[in-house]
Amino acid sequence: MKFPSFLLLLAFIAAPAAHAATTILRGPYLQLATPTSMVVRWRTDSTEPSSVRYGLAANQLTLTAKSEGISTEHVVQLTKLQPNTRYYYAPVSGNDKPAKPGAEDGPPSALVSSFVTPPVTGPAQPTRVWVLGDPGTKTPAQIAVRDAYYKFNGTRTTDLWLMLGDNAYPDGTDAEYQKAVFEMYPSMLRTAPLWPTLGNHDGRSANSLTQSGVYYDIFSLPTMGQAGGVPSGTEAYYSFDHANIHFICLDSNDSPRDADGAMAQWLRADLAATTRDWIVAFFHHPTYTKGTHDSDKDTDSGGRMNDMRANFLPILEAGGVDLILTGHSHNYERSHFIDGHYGKSQTWEPRYILQARDGRPEGQGAYTKPRARTPHAGEISVVTGSAGHASSTPIPLNHPAMWISLNEAGSSIIDIDGLKLNFTFLHENGSIRDTFTIEKK
Amino acid sequence: MYSMRALHRWLVTAATCLGLGHAVMAHPGTDVAIVDLTALIGSSPESAELRLRRATCYVEHQRWSEAAADIDHAAKLSPAHPDLALARAEYFLARNEPLASINALASHLVSHPADSAARILRARARARSGDPVGAQSDFQLALRHLPEPKPELWLEANALITDPATALADLETGLTRLGPVPALEERALKLELQLDRIESALQRLTRLAAQAERPETYHHRRGDILVQAHRFSEARRAYAEALAAIDRLPDWLRRSEPTQQLIAQLTPLATTPL
Numbered sequence: 188m189k190f191p192s193f194l195l196l197l198a199f200i201a202a203p204a205a206h207a208a209t210t211i212l213r214g215p216y217l218q219l220a221t222p223t224s225m226v227v228r229w230r231t232d233s234t235e236p237s238s239v240r241y242g243l244a245a246n247q248l249t250l251t252a253k254s255e256g257i258s259t260e261h262v263v264q265l266t267k268l269q270p271n272t273r274y275y276y277a278p279v280s281g282n283d284k285p286a287k288p289g290a291e292d293g294p295p296s297a298l299v300s301s302f303v304t305p306p307v308t309g310p311a312q313p314t315r316v317w318v319l320g321d322p323g324t325k326t327p328a329q330i331a332v333r334d335a336y337y338k339f340n341g342t343r344t345t346d347l348w349l350m351l352g353d354n355a356y357p358d359g360t361d362a363e364y365q366k367a368v369f370e371m372y373p374s375m376l377r378t379a380p381l382w383p384t385l386g387n388h389d390g391r392s393a394n395s396l397t398q399s400g401v402y403y404d405i406f407s408l409p410t411m412g413q414a415g416g417v418p419s420g421t422e423a424y425y426s427f428d429h430a431n432i433h434f435i436c437l438d439s440n441d442s443p444r445d446a447d448g449a450m451a452q453w454l455r456a457d458l459a460a461t462t463r464d465w466i467v468a469f470f471h472h473p474t475y476t477k478g479t480h481d482s483d484k485d486t487d488s489g490g491r492m493n494d495m496r497a498n499f500l501p502i503l504e505a506g507g508v509d510l511i512l513t514g515h516s517h518n519y520e521r522s523h524f525i526d527g528h529y530g531k532s533q534t535w536e537p538r539y540i541l542q543a544r545d546g547r548p549e550g551q552g553a554y555t556k557p558r559a560r561t562p563h564a565g566e567i568s569v570v571t572g573s574a575g576h577a578s579s580t581p582i583p584l585n586h587p588a589m590w591i592s593l594n595e596a597g598s599s600i601i602d603i604d605g606l607k608l609n610f611t612f613l614h615e616n617g618s619i620r621d622t623f624t625i626e627k628k
Numbered sequence: 629m630y631s632m633r634a635l636h637r638w639l640v641t642a643a644t645c646l647g648l649g650h651a652v653m654a655h656p657g658t659d660v661a662i663v664d665l666t667a668l669i670g671s672s673p674e675s676a677e678l679r680l681r682r683a684t685c686y687v688e689h690q691r692w693s694e695a696a697a698d699i700d701h702a703a704k705l706s707p708a709h710p711d712l713a714l715a716r717a718e719y720f721l722a723r724n725e726p727l728a729s730i731n732a733l734a735s736h737l738v739s740h741p742a743d744s745a746a747r748i749l750r751a752r753a754r755a756r757s758g759d760p761v762g763a764q765s766d767f768q769l770a771l772r773h774l775p776e777p778k779p780e781l782w783l784e785a786n787a788l789i790t791d792p793a794t795a796l797a798d799l800e801t802g803l804t805r806l807g808p809v810p811a812l813e814e815r816a817l818k819l820e821l822q823l824d825r826i827e828s829a830l831q832r833l834t835r836l837a838a839q840a841e842r843p844e845t846y847h848h849r850r851g852d853i854l855v856q857a858h859r860f861s862e863a864r865r866a867y868a869e870a871l872a873a874i875d876r877l878p879d880w881l882r883r884s885e886p887t888q889q890l891i892a893q894l895t896p897l898a899t900t901p902l
Contacts, residue, residue, distance in 0.1 A: 420809035449811035
């Protein structure tokens, strides 16, 4: 350890006791990651200035970022960061002292955390994404799903994680978010940026039209294309880039879903603009499901599933989407490698299956796509809405678009390395229940 | 003050009523919600809030008498409940009685002039009643008060402006506040062409091209506009710029089917006198 840094650390430890009284009630948590910036958010029990100390080592938090004013809700953007670099950071209290600094050596303490900035956009970089659909039950099942992933992942860095909506049951209130998200995943929140979408239960305490309510208060999401993609003008739907992957978040719950509406126009423009190798779209309401919801029923979920299938799926497929992630049904359903089906299951035909195999390199073979972006070249659609629980009652799980359907609690993992995408569904007991691979050539 | 849930409820149903309805944001799982709320009301029969929440669900299902009964019951339980006026207004608008809806909000908006949700609801009621000027006034006040107005809301308000030049100016304000959102840019472009403001349209496309990772489609559109204006040599240059932009793409993207089709389309346009 360098001597000056050690002195700095001692100074932090010797901070006046008055500021030790400040308690962090929530976070810190990471938002809006770009190769050169990161938003750090947290909540304290008393109003104070918002400030973050950060640096390239846990004991060298030599840089400071601040935001204006005083608040209990702190939002600080760290800028001018180096891409693909690990930074250590700690929120600091009113007189610029870390409340509880990390140990001088050894692993960082709970309040000195670290993250790795996304790599430069464009070139490939091995990327791991954790995907949680409908997690927010606060039940032992949610804990088991979480722990199964933590064990599976080990010490590997999770580059980012997605929440597919219904992040906090039953009403998406602030108190429910506290229990179901902030007290459930504190270490992941501190170390990997979370990108959410709005579910119907989150929508009970939020309003996309006015962009107000709990969901919009909690998350900092890109409206101006600042993390890549075309500006959407709203946090309700947005896109971002990570390495050679373009992620698209749609609002299937609370934004107009007509084929010529603002969200659809934005989606077309966004797909046309991206030069990334992979396109991953996520939203709450599935295009196909026969689980705890039924995408054939017009009355189910106010017709949202119909709208997403009829109005948005054609746009996504024309734009070359590779993977569609949804939740809402509390089960796991993974499609064949498909294209072109926009009707109900009665209209399904085998011709919609472009490659009739299991997608497993060790089995019948991976799915393949041309790297050159080609409309309607096929995608996999995954309903992974059981990160909070599976259905307690029997469900049909017989949608013909699906290659495999499981009524099991679990979460999903995407590993992308260059032109290969590996997908895993991880059961709450830690067993791997489904995998597939898409390769681009 | 209104809770976010209340704001949401009113906007949801109001949008539904205006034919933005089902496609916009019909409340999810209202049948389930009615069952849940009925159970909650059973254990808390004195809660006006629960009655109003259930009334909203009934409105969405067009179960008018049950909705009215819940609103009336809530009024007896809590005559000064802040959500009552919006509940009534929402109910009347859903029944296609916009004047009754406007009346239901009148005193509320006097006492709560900055309530954006109520403003939007009355704007929609006024639009439905054939008062686009009044509707526009309410929309503008709501947009002014909202820190981050959504593109959809801006477009809804903008659609009420009949004078193209005024509508265009309003869109420019929206673009300044929201950024270069595609839906607003597209409507602005359409209005510019309608007003024969060719230079403005070309400048807009040039600006969008400069910001875009893939500018070729914007140059292509510039070329098309220039052809329409019989400015053929400039059009050829625009098409050539589109081809040059394609040339700068990575090889794997340039080889894609749509890009190859675009190249085939652009090449004669850029090279052959029109």
